[in-house]
Each structure stands twice: as C-alpha cells, then as structure tokens.
Amino acid sequence: MLSIRDLHVAYGGTRAVDGLDLDVAAGQTVLLIGANGAGKSSLINAVIGLVSSARGQITFEGRNISGLSSDARARLGIGYSPEGRRVFPSMSVKDNVLSGAATKSQREQSERWDQLVASFPFLAERQAQPAGQLSGGQQQLVAIARAMSGTPRLLLLDEPFLGLAPVWIQQISTAVRQMQEQGIAILMTEQMARPALKIAHYGHVMRSGQIRRSGTTDEIKGAALAEEYL
Numbered sequence: 001m002l003s004i005r006d007l008h009v010a011y012g013g014t015r016a017v018d019g020l021d022l023d024v025a026a027g028q029t030v031l032l033i034g035a036n037g038a039g040k041s042s043l044i045n046a047v048i049g050l051v052s053s054a055r056g057q058i059t060f061e062g063r064n065i066s067g068l069s070s071d072a073r074a075r076l077g078i079g080y081s082p083e084g085r086r087v088f089p090s091m092s093v094k095d096n097v098l099s100g101a102a103t104k105s106q107r108e109q110s111e112r113w114d115q116l117v118a119s120f121p122f123l124a125e126r127q128a129q130p131a132g133q134l135s136g137g138q139q140q141l142v143a144i145a146r147a148m149s150g151t152p153r154l155l156l157l158d159e160p161f162l163g164l165a166p167v168w169i170q171q172i173s174t175a176v177r178q179m180q181e182q183g184i185a186i187l188m189t190e191q192m193a194r195p196a197l198k199i200a201h202y203g204h205v206m207r208s209g210q211i212r213r214s215g216t217t218d219e220i221k222g223a224a225l226a227e228e229y230l
C-alpha cells in the first residue's frame with residue numbers, strides 16, 4: 001500500500017533520514033521505534049508531503065506521490081496526526097474533528113461525525129467546547145479523530161503516546177485497534193516501545209536516520225526496548 005525507497009531528508013547539513021526503505025501492507029500496522037532525533041517525524045512528514053527537502057520514491061497504492069501537495073496526498077486517502085497532538089485550541093472539538101473532512105459534503109461530514117462519535121463517545125459530550133480546554137489525552141484523541149474524519153486508508157500517527165498517562169495510552173491503543181478492525185493501515189512512530197509493541201504487527205528500530213533492525217514485533221522487541229532507554 002505504501003512503499004518508500006531510498007528516502008533522504010536533510011536540513012542544511014543535518015541528515016535526518018538517510019537512505020531509508022519501508023513498506024506498509026494493506027491492513028498492517030507498522031511501528032517505527034527510535035529515540036528523540038532519530039528521524040521519525042522527518043519520515044512521517046515526508047510521506048504526507050510537509051518537507052520540501054525529501055528525496056526518494058514514495059508510492060501509495062501504486063502511484064508515485066512524491067510530487068503531490070500534502071492536500072492532494074490527504075485526498076488520496078492518507079490521514080495524518082502530527083506529533084504533539086496539535087489541535088486548534090480556540091476552535092470547538094467538533095470543528096477540529098471536521099476540519100479533516102473540509103473537502104467533503106455536509107451530508108458526508110455529518111455521517112462521518114456520527115461514526116466517529118460512536119467510536120469516541122466523549123466527542124459528543126465535548127463537541128462545543130474549545131479543544132484547548134481538554135486534557136492532553138483528549139486532545140490526542142481529537143487529533144486522531146481529525147485524521148480519521150477524512151476516511152483515510154492509511155493513517156500516519158506521529159508519537160501518539162507522547163507525554164500521556166497510562167490510562168490515555170490505553171484509550172488510544174483501543175482506538176488504534178478499532179481502526180485496525182476497519183482495515184485501515186497504520187504507520188506509527190514511538191519512543192515508548194512497550195505499549196506500542198502491543199498494537200503493531202511489524203516494526204523497525206531507527207537511529208540516525210537509518211533503519212537498524214526490522215521484524216515482527218516479537219522479533220524486534222529486545223532491540224526496541226533497548227532503544228527506548230538511550
């Protein structure tokens with residue numbers, strides 16, 4: 001579904017991603033484990049089209065998307081939840097969520113809202129509240145729901161557990177499992193290997209812009225946990 005070949009991302013002299021290959025198959029959840037600065041966000045941002053310095057081949061469902069804008073990539077079916085659970089703080093929860101479906105008709109948006117509320121009931125309770133007033137865990141769920149509102153077939157989750165209490169890590173893990181059941185492919189990054197290994201199928205350990213270890217989550221568990229404490 002997603003295929004990345006020989007990806008390079010550099011900022012001035014810093015090589016953030018250094019010749020990386022990665023695949024995500026349909027319905028698969030692939031995890032990228034790495035310490036701060038490993039290049040995880042640079043990779044995710046290159047896939048959604050937010051880094052102008054990315055070089056290499058990125059194909060989505062057989063189509064080369066390297067030259068497309070991030071809006072065009074989103075329209076093809078790639079959802080994106082950025083690092084640091086960025087929400088629009090003064091906008092309502094509902095408007096935040098539906099901002100991911102801005103190109104869809106009113107009817108589609110309202111259907112999508114009903115589906116998302118069925119998965120995340122707190123969205124309905126808090127729909128009129130400014131998103132900036134929510135807890136960190138709730139904001140992360142709003143960010144994921146926004147990415148989901150565009151009905152993606154591939155979802156990019158950049159460090160969804162960052163800074164969250166265990167109870168919220170569990171809730172987000174539950175949300176990820178629901179998306180897996182809907183057949184959505186997921187590429188997620190994490191520094192926190194332990195909870196992430198529980199929800200992914202396949203993983204890579206990344207360091208200094210390169211993949212150092214790849215395998216099923218069982219196979220990479222040792223290497224991933226070691227990376228967590230770097």
Ligand SMILES: Nc1ncnc2c1ncn2[C@@H]1O[C@H](COP(=O)(O)OP(=O)(O)O)[C@@H](O)[C@H]1O
Pocket residue numbers: 011014015016034035036037038039040041042043
């Ligand atoms: N916008 C930027 N400008 C300059 N350097 C950057 C920028 N974004 C990231 N970097 C550098 O690229 C490297 C990889 O960063 P990043 O992709 O954010 O890693 P991670 O998400 O794994 O923490 C780091 O050395 C970081 O300092």
Ligand SMILES: [Mg+2]
Pocket residue numbers: 040041042083158159
């Ligand atoms: Mg990052």
